[in-house]
Amino acid sequence: MAVKSHHLDEALDDLAPLVGDGTVILSVLNGLTSEDTIAARFPQAHVLLCIALAMDARRDGERGVLWTQVGRLDFGEADNTDPSADVLRVQKALDRAGLAWTTPVDMRHAMWWKFMVNVGANQATALTRSGYGALRDPGGTRDLMLALIHEVLAVAAVEGVALDAEDVARWEQVLAGQPADGWTSMRQDVEAGRTTEVDLFGGTVVDLGRKHGIATPYNQAAAWALRGLTEAGARLTTPQR
Ligand SMILES: NC(=O)C1=CN([C@@H]2O[C@H](COP(=O)(O)OP(=O)(O)OC[C@H]3O[C@@H](n4cnc5c(N)ncnc54)[C@H](OP(=O)(O)O)[C@@H]3O)[C@@H](O)[C@H]2O)C=CC1
Numbered sequence: 102m103a104v105k106s107h108h109l110d111e112a113l114d115d116l117a118p119l120v121g122d123g124t125v126i127l128s129v130l131n132g133l134t135s136e137d138t139i140a141a142r143f144p145q146a147h148v149l150l151c152i153a154l155a156m157d158a159r160r161d162g163e164r165g166v167l168w169t170q171v172g173r174l175d176f177g178e179a180d181n182t183d184p185s186a187d188v189l190r191v192q193k194a195l196d197r198a199g200l201a202w203t204t205p206v207d208m209r210h211a212m213w214w215k216f217m218v219n220v221g222a223n224q225a226t227a228l229t230r231s232g233y234g235a236l237r238d239p240g241g242t243r244d245l246m247l248a249l250i251h252e253v254l255a256v257a258a259v260e261g262v263a264l265d266a267e268d269v270a271r272w273e274q275v276l277a278g279q280p281a282d283g284w285t286s287m288r289q290d291v292e293a294g295r296t297t298e299v300d301l302f303g304g305t306v307v308d309l310g311r312k313h314g315i316a317t318p319y320n321q322a323a324a325w326a327l328r329g330l331t332e333a334g335a336r337l338t339t340p341q342r
Pocket residue numbers: 103104105106108111112113115129130131153154156157158160285286298
């Protein structure tokens with residue numbers, strides 16, 4: 102699955118005729134929830150965990166895609182100490198397709214790491230309409246990213262996921278390889294006037310914060326501002342009284 106979160110239900114309807122017993126499904130959707138949604142819809146399938154990272158693809162007109170970093174898929178079972186037969190099959194399929202992959206031992210941690218990156222980088226660059234360079238250079242966009250990430254570390258801890266400064270440092274290493282003027286997918290959505298995936302990012306942090314009694318003011322403000330941008334775009338295309 103490689104659609105935006107607001108198209109997932111419709112895409113699963115389209116996929117239904119192709120899914121049989123033991124069909125293996127990978128979801129590159131960002132956020133923590135798409136695998137559960139797919140598994141609930143297709144209990145007969147085997148939904149592996151997956152993240153897509155270190156890429157900077159950008160649409161160019163209707164059909165073109167520009168990129169400098171091809172990125173990779175990290176995927177597998179929650180615990181890949183002893184890779185399952187389906188994981189081995191998918192590794193081979195990705196090799197045949199020429200797609201880079203790894204199968205980290207602890208995929209739950211990998212999913213949360215990616216969630217942390219998206220909550221910080223996507224929301225900060227979409228709000229300040231900046232590229233990856235602004236996440237590296239001292240300034241407002243970087244400070245916002247770090248504040249948003251800090252709240253993810255706090256909710257991760259009570260969810261039993263050990264995310265810490267080393268994980269932030271690992272994101273900084275990936276960031277160092279991204280082009281200064283490359284755009285996160287959320288910035289691309291904002292520029293194109295498309296609905297954003299804010300519910301997968303700030304919205305989820307706010308919900309988890311509420312569940313555990315942890316204040317998440319930066320993510321709350323980011324979620325309001327990003328929803329406000331989509332609403333403002335809708336007002337521009339709908340005649341106002
Ligand atoms: N872009 C990135 O760098 C990264 C994105 N992700 C995540 O991957 C997911 C996809 O993002 P991205 O590729 O950027 O999104 P895009 O909007 O660029 O692409 C999504 C594609 O899904 C197609 N689509 C929508 N509904 C259906 C359907 N029912 N059947 C078939 N195709 C459908 C759309 O078609 P159409 O063009 O006709 O609308 C579109 O081409 C998101 O969750 C994103 O967060 C993860 C890592 C990196």
